[in-house]
Structure formats: C-alpha cells, structure tokens
Amino acid sequence: MGELVDKIKGxxxxxxxxxxxxxxxxxxxxxxxxxxxxxxxQQLKGKVKGALGDDI
Structure with missing residues (x-):
C-alpha cells in the first residue's frame, strides 16, 4: 500500500x-x-518499496 501512496504523492x-x-x-x-x-x-521511494516490499 505504501508503494502506491508514494507514487501518487510523487x-x-x-x-x-x-x-x-x-x-x-x-x-x-x-x-x-x-x-x-x-x-x-517520492516516486523512487515508491519503486524501491515495490521492489523490496512495504516492510521498509
């Protein structure tokens, strides 16, 4: 979920x-x-979260 939120904010x-x-x-x-x-x-952060999972 955090991945999507970061990408939208970005x-x-x-x-x-x-x-x-x-x-x-x-x-x-x-x-x-x-x-x-x-x-x-923020978009980069979302991509990283997507690759590593939302646990970070």
Missing part, C-alpha cells in the same frame, strides 16, 4: 512543480523545481 508534487515553474516569479519557479525534485524522490 506524481502530484511533480505536476504541481511543473506548473509553478511556468510562473514569471523567480521564487515561484525555484519552488516549483524543488517540488518537482521532491516528487521524483
């Missing part, structure tokens, strides 16, 4: 980050880049 953060990066405000763009990176990390 996708949501990536999407929100990509939207923020289209802003004219440099601070918002930087925040979007960080949020997208966080999302990619």
């Amino acid at each position: 996708n949501a953060n990536e999407a929100a980050g990509k939207i923020k990066q289209q802003s004219n405000n440099p601070e918002t763009r930087a925040e979007g880049q960080a949020q997208e990176a966080k999302g990619k990390g």
Whole structure:
C-alpha cells in the first residue's frame, strides 16, 4: 500500500512543480523545481518499496 501512496504523492508534487515553474516569479519557479525534485524522490521511494516490499 505504501508503494502506491508514494507514487501518487510523487506524481502530484511533480505536476504541481511543473506548473509553478511556468510562473514569471523567480521564487515561484525555484519552488516549483524543488517540488518537482521532491516528487521524483517520492516516486523512487515508491519503486524501491515495490521492489523490496512495504516492510521498509
């Protein structure tokens, strides 16, 4: 179950980050880049959980 939750959260953060990066405000763009990176990390975490099992 944790695998799916992490992947969903990751996708949501990536999407929100990509939207923020289209802003004219440099601070918002930087925040979007960080949020997208966080999302990619969450997706990776979900993949690892899927490979090793949810026990980690």
